[in-house]
Amino acid sequence: MAKWGEGDPRWIVEERADATNVNNWHWTERDVTGWSSDKIKALLLGVQVTGEQGVCEVTAVDSMEGEASINNRKGKLIFFYEWHIKATWTGTTKSGIKYKGTIEVPNLSDENDMDDLDISIALGKDEPKTPLADLMKKEGEKKVRLALGSYVGLLKTEFSQGMILPTVNGMPSQKQTQETPPKIKMDMTQSASSTSVSSSTTGVKIPTCKFKLKDSFLTSPEELYRCFVNQEMVRAFTHSDALVENYRGGKFRLLDGNVSGEFVDLVPDEMIGMKWRFKTWPTEHYASVTLTLRDKDDETELILDVRGVPTNEEERTKEGWQRYYLAAIKMTFGYGSRLL
Template identity: 60%
Template sequence: MAKWGEGDPRWIVEERADATNVNNWHWTERDATNWSSEKLKSLLVGLTVGGPEGSCEVTEVSKLEGEASINNRKGKLIFFYEWNLKASWTGTSQTGVKFKGTFDVPNLSDENDMDDLDISVSLDKDEPDTPLKGLMRTAGAQKIRQALDHYVDALKTEFTQGMILPTANGVAPPPTGPQSRAQLNRTQISSPSGTSAPPSSGVRIPTCKFSLRETFQASPAELYRVFTSQEMLQAFTQAPAAVEAEKGGRFRLLGGNILGEFTEMVPDDKLVMKWRYNNWPCEHYATVTLSFLDRSSETELRVEARGVPDGEEERTQDGWRRFYFAAIKQTFGYGARLF
């Protein structure tokens, strides 16, 4: 046996009290099938969509066939999931007439991008044709994709807790793994609610900064309210939120996956906040500044982020674009052109 300080450091176990999988070198596997089944049902059942035609609601997941698992090798996570699901929905027209139907998703898997999912919507046998079927095929399908996207996000963070163990410096490496860029882009706003963040390493964290611009067909006052109203935050994130809309007030979004504090608030003009993903190093926050610029018929939103941990820049930018900008436009109808 090699003496301390000799040999391949991947096999050193003395630096961990539990001597478990040091430097994440050994292969570990976790079955996520049962957890995934419950997660998918919780995300889909109760999902609603409305429009001029009326409203629809997903009432039951009647078929859920497939499996999911996560493998860790050399500190890299490899995700596998493959699902074939069928769910029931009910619709209510503006005149109060009830309709029933189903939708099928046969190809939810790690090999398919979320935009490539096949979502087949139909009415139950003997049901007359209704515009609500078209509502489910358009706006309903978009919400279904969002819910399934949240499942993939949770699988890649919430269910992976403990698989990547701290290395010799006490910091767990980011769960990049050999997934495709499309798979990585789906891992955005996520981290387990109700669980503690990784411990601080006690060292300075390398950081980066970025800026984004987006336009919305809304007034600065309307857009400002989206970021400070608990009701509106819950509406576009489709998840629990707690917000204290005052200087020094804290916010907690997506069930605790995003945390922060308002450090400066200029109504309808500027918001400055301490902002973090729950799985960033303990107590590390980025400083995010939102500027609301009146452009006559629309508002330009400028986002300046400083102190983002290195390696998190692309993920964080994509998260803001998809789970803030796109979700706000889709939920409140504030769509506008991209810069």
């Protein structure tokens, strides 16, 4: 037993009349079951795959049984989560015929690596055979795994703040570190781009990546520029309410608040720079997005450069831009052209 006034400062309680758990050094627990349920549903409902057969997407999360919590013991964060998930996917052929199927994940838990996760995808009981089932089993399973990996990563960043408090000198000790998010096997494209590291406001570093997309639109740079900065045009192609303050430092929010950010640079008809984020990303973490417009005779070439995307959000972010921005603008305003 150390003498009064000596020893580990985390045990010193004489300066506090209530003898509170100083710096959360003793066992501290936070229940995140409700947050986890909402987050998993949001991430799964964003899963979509497209192929020659048609489009498949997760359309409902039917049941979620389980719990999740974060614990701090002597400056170390411990994450507990265990979920049994059942969901529904819907496939639509290019001719408009719809099929339904099921998704079951019985063992999403801290005891299993994401690569060992059991994901069962099947066609509905009374549904006739369709190539869409193979598409969902092959590509859809990858997207479901990435979505659930994103949940675990967010669990270990968004809810770590406040679980470990500063020590007597105002800085966390070396032991007060957080477990890293689970590693997910990636293809060569993902691993090649996942090289940079960014930090969220919680002080926890998260792995990030970058990607580029090119597309062409049958319109002028002036008109395409307006699609991104004109509030009414944004509302039109997103089919929802939107806030767009089209000046440097202006905010934007669209798709029911699922996407938000700030314009950091605007060069009319030529370039748009912005801080951009999904609502589900770690608090205050933004990607850097640059849109470059180039006049190509009768069409406009758009170059999209995105940096600082959380690694486990790469495919979802890329698909989001392709589906909710590029394809939506073409369909709404008739600017359709070939993908480069």
